[in-house]
Amino acid sequence: MNIPVVNLFKTKTAADSEVSATIGHITGFLSGFSVEATRPKPGDVEAVAQNAPGGTHLYLSAIPTRPSTELVEQAVLTRKAGIEPVPHIAVRNYASKDELSSLLQRLSEEAGVRRILVISGDRPDSAGAFTASIEVIESGVLQKYGIEEIGIAGHPDGHPVVADGVMQRALLAKIEAAEQGGLKADIVTQFGFDAMAMIRWVKKLRDLGVEAPVRIGMAGPTNLTTLLKYAQRCGVKASVGGVAKHAGLVKHLFGVSAPDGIVRALADANATGSLGPVSAHFFSFGGIGATTRWASHAQKGRMTLDSEGFTVEA
Numbered sequence: 001m002n003i004p005v006v007n008l009f010k011t012k013t014a015a016d017s018e019v020s021a022t023i024g025h026i027t028g029f030l031s032g033f034s035v036e037a038t039r040p041k042p043g044d045v046e047a048v049a050q051n052a053p054g055g056t057h058l059y060l061s062a063i064p065t066r067p068s069t070e071l072v073e074q075a076v077l078t079r080k081a082g083i084e085p086v087p088h089i090a091v092r093n094y095a096s097k098d099e100l101s102s103l104l105q106r107l108s109e110e111a112g113v114r115r116i117l118v119i120s121g122d123r124p125d126s127a128g129a130f131t132a133s134i135e136v137i138e139s140g141v142l143q144k145y146g147i148e149e150i151g152i153a154g155h156p157d158g159h160p161v162v163a164d165g166v167m168q169r170a171l172l173a174k175i176e177a178a179e180q181g182g183l184k185a186d187i188v189t190q191f192g193f194d195a196m197a198m199i200r201w202v203k204k205l206r207d208l209g210v211e212a213p214v215r216i217g218m219a220g221p222t223n224l225t226t227l228l229k230y231a232q233r234c235g236v237k238a239s240v241g242g243v244a245k246h247a248g249l250v251k252h253l254f255g256v257s258a259p260d261g262i263v264r265a266l267a268d269a270n271a272t273g274s275l276g277p278v279s280a281h282f283f284s285f286g287g288i289g290a291t292t293r294w295a296s297h298a299q300k301g302r303m304t305l306d307s308e309g310f311t312v313e314a
């Protein structure tokens with residue numbers, strides 16, 4: 001027998017169910033989010049471990065001016081905290097194949113690293129051994145030291161010096177090379193502020209037949225000045241107006257910018273099923289602790305929706 005269930009206290013309105021559907025899209029899109037830190041200290045790694053689910057991927061960015069062995073210490077700390085270390089390997093930084101080999105060997109033996117992000121690096125020249133990421137992917141050196149999965153870079157807003165066509169061919173070739181070498185590959189994109197550009201870029205990749213998961217890069221919560229500084233440092237398009245719009249008017253008054261508007265737009269697009277496998281990757285220009293807490297609370301649905309985005313509850 002069918003007994004109608006009547007909620008005597010509150011009738012669920014269409015607006016309520018729209019809100020819960022949107023929050024569901026956001027929590028779904030954010031599941032398995034990753035974070036990225038530059039030179040994290042022990043307390044920073046601890047903050048990730050305390051706030052993110054175990055096994056969350058923590059990407060460790062490579063600083064050209066720092067010895068790459070620092071990456072080993074950071075990866076060891078990360079592994080000990082129960083978080084998965086994903087070091088950046090900026091291929092232009094290595095003077096020889098041996099130098100890269102010994103770093104990979106230490107990462108593997110001391111920190112159990114199985115995943116890395118292979119990128120060219122910002123220097124306009126090469127330290128000697130490699131000029132483009134594909135050379136390392138094709139070299140066989142990764143498999144030799146136990147690497148099973150690689151991330152490669154994506155540039156939805158274009159690259160400051162490399163033409164779109166060149167980047168697209170490089171991306172397809174790297175995916176092909178990874179497949180040939182038995183490496184699993186995903187794509188991690190440069191951060192940006194234009195959700196529609198990200199959506200168009202992912203759909204174009206799918207049209208080209210790329211099925212690899214895409215981690216869509218975004219800047220975690222930080223103040224506008226810091227955000228603009230990093231955008232400039234990384235060659236990312238970001239007008240003051242565009243970033244302020246992304247921050248939302250009220251949030252802007254407090255000088256804080258969070259990627260909630262972008263997350264919400266991506267989550268809605270993802271819910272239509274048209275993006276293929278996608279997830280979120282947060283750069284932590286405002287601190288890794290704050291970024292991880294923000295992402296983690298949002299992933300649990302601890303938020304209030306506003307006109308275009310949401311505010312995460314403390």
Ligand SMILES: NC(=O)C1=CN([C@@H]2O[C@H](COP(=O)(O)OP(=O)(O)OC[C@H]3O[C@@H](n4cnc5c(N)ncnc54)[C@H](O)[C@@H]3O)[C@@H](O)[C@H]2O)C=CC1
Nearest residue numbers: 118119120121122123124132133153154162170188189190
């Ligand atoms: N998406 C992300 O999360 C990150 C992106 N990057 C930056 O992305 C850029 C591209 O790296 P990949 O996609 O791995 O390129 P890649 O190594 O696959 O190279 C693709 C093409 O671009 C050229 N190229 C690469 N880097 C260049 C540079 N700095 N200056 C001039 N030409 C360059 C290469 O010679 C090649 O023809 C680098 O500048 C890298 O530092 C860095 C860190 C993170």
Ligand SMILES: Nc1nc(=O)c2c([nH]1)NC[C@@H]1CN(c3ccc(C(=O)N[C@@H](CCC(=O)O)C(=O)O)cc3)CN21
Nearest residue numbers: 038039061062063064121122190191230233234235283
């Ligand atoms: N072009 C580009 N290069 C990168 O290294 C990079 C990206 N894009 N996009 C995403 C992240 C952001 N990363 C960054 C961004 C800024 C610094 C930075 O300002 N570094 C300081 C030194 C910091 C320190 O020593 O602790 C610098 O002066 O280079 C580092 C990594 C790494 N990734």
